[in-house]
Amino acid sequence: MAKTEIAEAKPSVGLFVTCLVDLIRPSVGFAAVKLLEEAGCKVEVPRAQTCCGQPAYNSGDKKDAHELALNTIAAFEGYDYVVAPSGSCAGMLSHHYPELLGDNPETAERAHAFAKKAHELVSFLVDVRGIKKVDIKYSGRVTYHDSCAGLRELGIKDQPRKLLKSIQGLKLQEMDEAEICCGFGGTFCIKYPDISNAIVEKKTANITASKSDCLLAGDLGCLMNMAGKLSREGRQMDVRHVAEVLAGMTDEPAIGANGGES
Amino acid sequence: MKPQSRAFKTNATQALTNEPLKKALGGIKHGFVANRARARANLPEFEQLRDEAKAVKEHTLAHLDLYLEEYEKKVTASGGHVHWAPTASDAREAILKICQDAGAKTVTKGKTMIGEEIAINDYLEDAGITPVETDLGEYLIQIRNEAPSHIIAPAIHLTKDQVEADFRKLHTSLPYDRVLEEPAQLVAEARKMLREQFLAADVGITGANLLIAETGTSVIVTNEGNGDLTQCLPRVHIVIASIEKTVPTLEDANTILRVLARSATGQECSTYTTFTTGPKRPEDPDGPEEYHVVLLDNGRTEMLGSEFHDMLRCIRCGACMNHCPVYGAVGGHAYGWVYPGPMGAVLTPSLIGIDEAGHLPNASTFCGRCEAVCPMRIPLPKMMRHYREREYEKGNTPHRYKLGLKLWAFAAKRYRLYQALTGLAIPLMARFGKRSGRFRTIPLAGGWTRHRDLPAPQGKTFQQLWREKEAKS
Numbered sequence: 001m002a003k004t005e006i007a008e009a010k011p012s013v014g015l016f017v018t019c020l021v022d023l024i025r026p027s028v029g030f031a032a033v034k035l036l037e038e039a040g041c042k043v044e045v046p047r048a049q050t051c052c053g054q055p056a057y058n059s060g061d062k063k064d065a066h067e068l069a070l071n072t073i074a075a076f077e078g079y080d081y082v083v084a085p086s087g088s089c090a091g092m093l094s095h096h097y098p099e100l101l102g103d104n105p106e107t108a109e110r111a112h113a114f115a116k117k118a119h120e121l122v123s124f125l126v127d128v129r130g131i132k133k134v135d136i137k138y139s140g141r142v143t144y145h146d147s148c149a150g151l152r153e154l155g156i157k158d159q160p161r162k163l164l165k166s167i168q169g170l171k172l173q174e175m176d177e178a179e180i181c182c183g184f185g186g187t188f189c190i191k192y193p194d195i196s197n198a199i200v201e202k203k204t205a206n207i208t209a210s211k212s213d214c215l216l217a218g219d220l221g222c223l224m225n226m227a228g229k230l231s232r233e234g235r236q237m238d239v240r241h242v243a244e245v246l247a248g249m250t251d252e253p254a255i256g257a258n259g260g261e262s
Numbered sequence: 263m264k265p266q267s268r269a270f271k272t273n274a275t276q277a278l279t280n281e282p283l284k285k286a287l288g289g290i291k292h293g294f295v296a297n298r299a300r301a302r303a304n305l306p307e308f309e310q311l312r313d314e315a316k317a318v319k320e321h322t323l324a325h326l327d328l329y330l331e332e333y334e335k336k337v338t339a340s341g342g343h344v345h346w347a348p349t350a351s352d353a354r355e356a357i358l359k360i361c362q363d364a365g366a367k368t369v370t371k372g373k374t375m376i377g378e379e380i381a382i383n384d385y386l387e388d389a390g391i392t393p394v395e396t397d398l399g400e401y402l403i404q405i406r407n408e409a410p411s412h413i414i415a416p417a418i419h420l421t422k423d424q425v426e427a428d429f430r431k432l433h434t435s436l437p438y439d440r441v442l443e444e445p446a447q448l449v450a451e452a453r454k455m456l457r458e459q460f461l462a463a464d465v466g467i468t469g470a471n472l473l474i475a476e477t478g479t480s481v482i483v484t485n486e487g488n489g490d491l492t493q494c495l496p497r498v499h500i501v502i503a504s505i506e507k508t509v510p511t512l513e514d515a516n517t518i519l520r521v522l523a524r525s526a527t528g529q530e531c532s533t534y535t536t537f538t539t540g541p542k543r544p545e546d547p548d549g550p551e552e553y554h555v556v557l558l559d560n561g562r563t564e565m566l567g568s569e570f571h572d573m574l575r576c577i578r579c580g581a582c583m584n585h586c587p588v589y590g591a592v593g594g595h596a597y598g599w600v601y602p603g604p605m606g607a608v609l610t611p612s613l614i615g616i617d618e619a620g621h622l623p624n625a626s627t628f629c630g631r632c633e634a635v636c637p638m639r640i641p642l643p644k645m646m647r648h649y650r651e652r653e654y655e656k657g658n659t660p661h662r663y664k665l666g667l668k669l670w671a672f673a674a675k676r677y678r679l680y681q682a683l684t685g686l687a688i689p690l691m692a693r694f695g696k697r698s699g700r701f702r703t704i705p706l707a708g709g710w711t712r713h714r715d716l717p718a719p720q721g722k723t724f725q726q727l728w729r730e731k732e733a734k735s
C-alpha cells in the first residue's frame with residue numbers, strides 16, 4: 001500500500017462484518033481487516049452485531065428493522081468509522097437508517113451521526129484513506145460486476161477498478177452490462193425464483209463472454225447468486241469478493257468451489 | 263380491463279418461456295436504452311433539466327386545485343367544455359354521452375393510457391359505437407385483442423414477423439406477395455388501411471401529455487401523426503386526461519417536453535408535438551366543431567400528500583420499464599393491468615388497491631435503475647417499499663414467509679443467541695458441503711437451488727474465528 005498518503009493519527013474502525021460474510025465467507029472479513037490495517041486504521045470487531053436489518057426493512061417489517069438498526073448503531077457508538085465489505089449493507093447503514101429512524105428526533109439524530117461515519121470498504125480505502133494502489137501480484141484476467149446498491153446509492157464504480165488495475169499481473173476485462181442487476185435482490189430471489197433466474201442467466205452470459213477467469217464484486221449476496229448459477233451451468237470460473245484479491249488472500253477456494261478435492 | 267395482477271407470478275413464469283416475447287424484449291437494449299443514453303450524452307444540461315422538470319411538477323402538485331380551476335376557465339373561454347370525472351365510470355359515461363349526442367357510429371382514437379385505464383373501448387363497443395385505434399401499436403394490439411404491454415410502445419411484445427403475419431391475414435384486400443420487410447412498410451400499410459376510418463369517424467378521442475393552465479391547451483406528442491388526424495378530421499374532439507397532467511405555463515410545458523422525448527425514445531423532440539386550444543374558430547381552415555376535455559381523478563387526489571404523492575410527477579415516458587431487469591425478463595402483460603414496470607408497481611396499487619396488486623411492489627430487486635433514469639426523479643423503490651410495509655401491516659405477507667422472517671428477526675435482535683445458533687449450525691452445514699464446496703439441493707431453499715447451486719459456508723463463522731484469534735493474542 002502507498003503508505004505516504006495515509007494520515008498519521010490512526011482512526012478507529014469498527015468492522016461491520018455483514019451477516020453473509022460472517023456465516024458463509026469469513027475470509028472476506030479477514031481480508032477487510034488486513035486492508036484496513038494496511039491503510040493505517042485500528043480495527044475492531046464489535047461482538048454485538050448481527051445483521052443490518054435489510055431483510056426486514058425490504059419486507060415491510062419496519063418494527064424489526066427499527067430495532068436491528070438501533071442495535072447496530074449502539075454497537076458501533078465508539079468508533080470513528082464503521083466499514084462494511086458490502087455496498088448493500090453500507091447503503092442500508094448510511095442511506096436507509098436515517099430514513100427508517102427519521103420519525104423520532106432523537107433516533108433521527110443518532111441515525112444521521114451514524115450514517116456519516118458508515119462506509120463501504122473499497123470506497124473507504126480510496127476516498128477516505130486516499131489509497132491509490134496495492135502492492136501485490138496476481139496473475140489472471142478478472143471481470144468486475146457493479147452491485148446495484150454500491151453503484152447507485154454510494155457511487156462505487158471507479159474505486160475498485162483503480163485498485164485492481166494497480167495490481168501487477170492482473171488484467172481487468174470489462175463485461176457487457178456490468179452495471180445491470182444480477183437478479184439477487186435479497187429476498188427477491190426467494191420470492192420470485194424464476195424471474196431471478198432469468199436475470200442471472202443474462203448476467204452469466206455476459207460474464208462468460210468477457211473471457212475472464214475470475215469474477216469479482218463487492219457484495220457477497222450477488223457473488224453467491226452468480227457463483228451458484230455459473231457452477232450450475234458447469235462453467236469453470238473463480239468467483240471472489242474483491243477484497244480477497246486486493247488483500248492478496250486468494251489461497252482459500254473460490255466461492256462455491258472445493259479447493260481441488262472432489 | 264379487468265386486473266389480472268393477482269396472477270403476476272403465474273403470468274411471469276409463462277412469459278419467461280415465450281420465445282418471441284424474449285426476442286422482442288431483447289431489442290429494448292439497443293433501442294430505447296441506447297438512444298436515451300445518447301440523447302443524454304448530447305445534452306450537457308440534461309441533469310439540470312431533470313431538476314427543473316421535477317420542480318415544475320412539484321410546484322403544480324402543491325397548487326393543483328388552483329391550476330385546475332385556471333385550466334378549466336381557459337378551456338371554457340376558448341369555447342371548449344371540461345367534464346370532471348371523479349371515477350372511471352364517470353369518465354366513461356361522460357364520453358359516451360358526448361358520442362351519443364354527436365350521433366357517432368365510429369370513433370377514431372389516438373394513443374391514450376387513460377383510455378386503457380377506464381377501458382373505454384369495451385364500453386363504447388357495448389353501446390354500439392366502433393372505436394378504431396390509429397396509433398400503429400394500438401392498432402396492432404386491437405386487431406389481436408390484446409392489452410398494451412408498454413406505456414409508449416403498446417405492442418413492444420410483438421416481433422416484426424408476428425406483425426407481418428397479422429397484416430397478411432387481416433388485410434386481405436392487398437396483394438399477398440407485397441413486400442413487408444421494413445417497419446416503415448408496415449406503418450405505411452396501416453396508414454393506408456386507416457385512411458378511410460379517419461375520414462368516416464364522427465368523434466376523435468386523444469389523450470394528453472400535458473394540460474397547460476395558462477392557455478387551456480392540451481398537448482400530445484406522437485411519432486406517426488395519427489393523433490393530429492384523429493383530432494382534426496372528426497366533428498368532435500374529446501381529450502381524456504388525468505388531473506396531474508396539468509402544468510402552469512407554456513414555458514413549463516416546454517421544460518417537460520425537453521426531458522420527455524429524450525427519456526422516452528432518445529429523440530430530442532417527438533416527430534409531432536401538437537398544441538390544441540378549443541374547437542375550430544371561424545377563421546380556422548379546419549378543426550373540430552366541438553372540443554371536450556374529460557378530466558379523470560380516479561384515486562389521484564387520494565395520492566396527493568400521501569407517501570405516494572411523488573408518483574403524480576410521472577410523465578409516462580417509460581424509461582423506468584425500459585431499464586428494469588424484471589420488466590426486461592417478463593414484459594408488460596405479466597403485470598396484469600394498464601401500467602407495467604416500476605411505475606406500474608407503484609401506480610397500480612394506488613389506483614386499484616394493494617390487495618389486487620400486491621405482487622407488483624414485491625417483484626423488484628430494488629436495483630434502483632428506474633429511479634436513476636426517471637426524468638422526474640421519482641423514488642420508485644422507496645414507494646414500493648412503502649407498499650410492502652402496508653402489506654405487512656395488513657397481514658397480506660404470505661404466512662410462511664412472515665414466520666421465517668419473524669424467527670430470523672427474533673434471533674438477530676439477540677446477538678448472543680444468534681451467535682450461539684449460527685455457531686452451531688454453520689460449521690455443521692460447512693461439513694456437509696465440504697466435498698464439493700456447494701449444495702445442489704437444500705431443504706427449504708428450493709427457490710434458490712431449483713436454478714442455481716448454493717455455495718457452502720467455509721467453516722466456522724467469522725465471529726467464532728475472530729474470538730478465537732483474540733483469545734490467542
Ligand code: SF4
Nearest residue numbers: 576577579580582636
Ligand atoms: S416513473 Fe419516471 S421513468 Fe417511469 S414513466 Fe414515470 S416519469 Fe418515466
